[in-house]
Amino acid sequence: MASKNSTDDGAIKIGVAIPLTGNYGSIGEKIKNGLDLAKQDIESKNPGVSIKLVYEDACLPKDITSAVQKLINVDEVRVINQFCAIGLVPSIDITESKKVISVGVAANVSDLTSKKYYFSPNFSVKENATTIANFGTNTLKAKKAAFLYYNTQFGKDYRRYTGEQFVASGGEIVADEMVNLDITDFRTNLAKIKKAKPDIIFVTHLTGGLGTIIKQAKELGMKTPFVGNYQNEDSLVLNIAGSAAEGFIISSADPEILSANNSEFKQAYQNKHDVAPDVFASNAYDALRLEVPAYIACKGDTDCIAQELHKVANYKGVSGTITIDQNGFASKPTVFKIVKDGKFVLYK
Known part of the structure; x- marks a missing residue:
């Protein structure tokens, strides 16, 4: 048997x-x-x-x-x-x-x-979020941050740990927008963020929703850099956002690298x-x-x-x-990429 x-x-x-x-x-x-x-x-x-x-x-x-x-x-x-x-x-x-x-x-x-x-x-989200916050502070020299993230444990954890590290490094959070997963129009949230005049926008979203966020931000005349996470290295994001994706930055766990x-x-x-x-x-x-x-x-x-x-x-x-740690998670290095000419390339 x-x-x-x-x-x-x-x-x-x-x-x-x-x-x-x-x-x-x-x-x-x-x-x-x-x-x-x-x-x-x-x-x-x-x-x-x-x-x-x-x-x-x-x-x-x-x-x-x-x-x-x-x-x-x-x-x-x-x-x-x-x-x-x-x-x-x-x-x-x-x-x-x-x-x-x-x-x-x-x-x-x-x-x-x-x-x-x-x-x-x-x-862990905490590990990746901390790295993203440090990139914003040390590489982009951002002092004021806005957050746009979806209402899930995943989105909340990225918001929490990125925000904690950003503030610990001397930064200020000037806008904080949480959205439901089924939202497809982000213009009200983006307008509030635009009014707050941040230096950087930390975004946690996926696939077509993220592409729509980036596209609608450009339509509103926003030029502040968006920084996402490793899950955003997705052709669907680029297809939806179109030319608005130029300059979008992500943390990357690119296996080829x-x-x-x-x-x-x-x-x-x-x-x-x-x-x-x-x-x-x-x-x-x-x-x-x-x-x-x-x-x-x-x-x-x-x-x-x-x-x-x-x-x-x-x-x-x-x-x-x-290597599996005491929590059951792996630890891996992070690189950063930026969209140039419609493609994710290493941030230099």
Whole structure:
């Protein structure tokens, strides 16, 4: 009889709860591409190993909760990969109580700190936000900042930690605008920010929403630099914003810069999808490459898997070198990019 965490043919079952449709479907597609390629590579290099990825299209809390319960109770998976912090945070109580390994692909919010069964190949929001604030102060010489961020734990954490570091460095916050995820017209928020005359605008948003923010800011005649995070290195942002994206700055976790080990992965990904892999695909690829060996070594026992993942140190992944810290997160360096001639290039 097959164990609860494998199929009848012995395949290792791994759950995935990510957005495959809707506003963030483009991100979910990249994560899926990375996971699928990792599955292919693991199986091709390890005869006898078979992996079944069980996908659920989910992001918002009610959808993620339902998806996670289905993956655990019906599909009987013992490892679940997720992306959306807005759904991951409320679902973490379920996975922790059920002793199911939960792996986050996005930067990690404070509510995910020091969970026994939670891990991530990505850094913490606090680490990245602190770096962004220092860039604003030290590189852009900003003294007055405005914030525009969405009303999620992810957005609030970027606001909190960027703001704390910016103020600690002598800066002043002159405008603070939080928006709901379903908002598509940001002109009222942007008008308030414009009136406050900041030197820098720290923005936390995604995909088409962010592109709209940048486009509407230009329509209002705003010239203050926007600074976003690593998740904004997205062609959809550039497509929506158009020429208004020129000068948009982001922190970047570009795998091609941070890892010398991704050339084979990059070529295989590009051959299959006709585009270079981004940070979402690369983090997802590394996640599965870490999960499966631990799963095999532990025969699916999640207490053992948790111990194995905590031992990960100096793993040369395609997204960069990964060492899992006491919180279950990775720590990675950050570079900055700016949009020039419609492309993200290194900030110099």
